[in-house]
Amino acid sequence: MTQPEHDVLKAAQDNLWLHFTRHSAYQQSEIPTIVRGEGSYVYDIHGKRYLDGLAGLFVVQVGHGRHELAEAAAKQAQELAFFPLWSYAHPKAAELAQRLAAHTPGELNRVFFTTGGGEAVETAWKLAKQYYKLVGKPLKHKVISRQIAYHGTPQGALSITGIPAFKQMFEPLVPGSVRVPNTNHYRADEITGVSGMTPEEYGFWAAERVARAIEMEGPDTVAAVFAEPVQNAGGCFPPPPGYFQRLREICDEYDVLLVSDEVICAFGRLGTMFGGQKFDYVPDIITCAKGMTSGYSPIGAMIAHERLFEPFKGGDTMFAHGYTFGGHPVSAAVALANLDIFEREDLLGHVTANEPRFRQTLDDLRDLPIVGDVRGSGYFWGIELVKDKATKETFSADESERLLRGFLSKALFDAGLYCRADDRGDPVIQLAPPLIAGQKEFDEIGEILRGVLTEAWAQL
Numbered sequence: 001m002t003q004p005e006h007d008v009l010k011a012a013q014d015n016l017w018l019h020f021t022r023h024s025a026y027q028q029s030e031i032p033t034i035v036r037g038e039g040s041y042v043y044d045i046h047g048k049r050y051l052d053g054l055a056g057l058f059v060v061q062v063g064h065g066r067h068e069l070a071e072a073a074a075k076q077a078q079e080l081a082f083f084p085l086w087s088y089a090h091p092k093a094a095e096l097a098q099r100l101a102a103h104t105p106g107e108l109n110r111v112f113f114t115t116g117g118g119e120a121v122e123t124a125w126k127l128a129k130q131y132y133k134l135v136g137k138p139l140k141h142k143v144i145s146r147q148i149a150y151h152g153t154p155q156g157a158l159s160i161t162g163i164p165a166f167k168q169m170f171e172p173l174v175p176g177s178v179r180v181p182n183t184n185h186y187r188a189d190e191i192t193g194v195s196g197m198t199p200e201e202y203g204f205w206a207a208e209r210v211a212r213a214i215e216m217e218g219p220d221t222v223a224a225v226f227a228e229p230v231q232n233a234g235g236c237f238p239p240p241p242g243y244f245q246r247l248r249e250i251c252d253e254y255d256v257l258l259v260s261d262e263v264i265c266a267f268g269r270l271g272t273m274f275g276g277q278k279f280d281y282v283p284d285i286i287t288c289a290k291g292m293t294s295g296y297s298p299i300g301a302m303i304a305h306e307r308l309f310e311p312f313k314g315g316d317t318m319f320a321h322g323y324t325f326g327g328h329p330v331s332a333a334v335a336l337a338n339l340d341i342f343e344r345e346d347l348l349g350h351v352t353a354n355e356p357r358f359r360q361t362l363d364d365l366r367d368l369p370i371v372g373d374v375r376g377s378g379y380f381w382g383i384e385l386v387k388d389k390a391t392k393e394t395f396s397a398d399e400s401e402r403l404l405r406g407f408l409s410k411a412l413f414d415a416g417l418y419c420r421a422d423d424r425g426d427p428v429i430q431l432a433p434p435l436i437a438g439q440k441e442f443d444e445i446g447e448i449l450r451g452v453l454t455e456a457w458a459q460l
């Protein structure tokens, strides 16, 4: 190891505070340190190559090492490095807002920029509260969201999040958020207590739980429902057919805003520019971030239906909310260049054409005794691991700990695949490669997973 490499690793050990990380895991070993990326691959500090099976963190849509995005950032920094969107505009934010609005479904034309996804969720909740105050329904403030769903870490977004383990340490959080069942059809029997529901029946049942929750809370107190097109945490739950159509009807019936949290699902992850387009529904608000710049610079957005902006148009009313770096000129310029790549390379078409191949590659792993379910959409897939395929018995907390943290995460990484082994719900492995990936990368993913999952089963 060279001296500069040693210095970096020591600085990481001594001074970095990693996110969502047990630092104890690195007491005896170095912190994996990634130094560069090229296409669908990243390289660590020792020069070892890894397939980026998670696009960083569902972010790097166009792949690593794109010079034109770096150049767009440099050019913008020279021209206008910074100006806020507080009472002033700058050209790149305006152009990006217009371009996003052109891609959104319906009349979702009003773009409020943030620096990331959690802030976009936070912004959506605050807008929902103020909107209803302005239109004479001041009691409407509560939100409904789904079990095990992750919506971010600011205290409002965390309150909306449905993962108790992430919340307990920070209670009391923002009051007024309520959980309903998610769209995990694989576990529908356990969730409903009824066996053998078809996906359509389960979708209807799950959507009805939202209606019941609104009634329980009182429709005049509920402002919004937050749902991802495909729920990430728990392992890529796609919506059953008809689910979002029924949810849309319910939201309209009770005058509740439907917020589509597309922090992962927007920007081609599912093969459509916005996630809801894949499942044919039009929300009132979209929250997005991650893939907007493919991660070459941070930005997020809350995109609202024009009617939600109406009460803010006149008099002395304003949305007293903002972020210094929201809509940063450099990030906006990079986002525009990123969208140029999407168009030039037809990334949406590429994902749509390749989705069946990716799915097939992962479905081929179903012969392994540990693979219980394979589910997802576009370039966003989860593999649920089980102890017993026939009964769908899952692992105990101890076994899950040993399997995921003790073995799988490291074994997959050592084998050259960066992806996620997750236990926020039942144990899953999640895959979401850059959108430029194709069969060659799918095959590599399939081969590494087969080897490591076979070994995991043998170790159990």
Ligand SMILES: Cc1ncc(COP(=O)(O)O)c(C=O)c1O
Pocket (backbone or CB within 6 Å): 116, 117, 118, 119, 121, 150, 151, 152, 153, 228, 232, 261, 262, 263, 264, 289, 290, 300
């Ligand atoms: C659906 C969803 N919402 C919100 C967030 C939070 O985004 P950020 O980490 O950019 O704050 C995430 C992050 O993964 C997410 O997946």
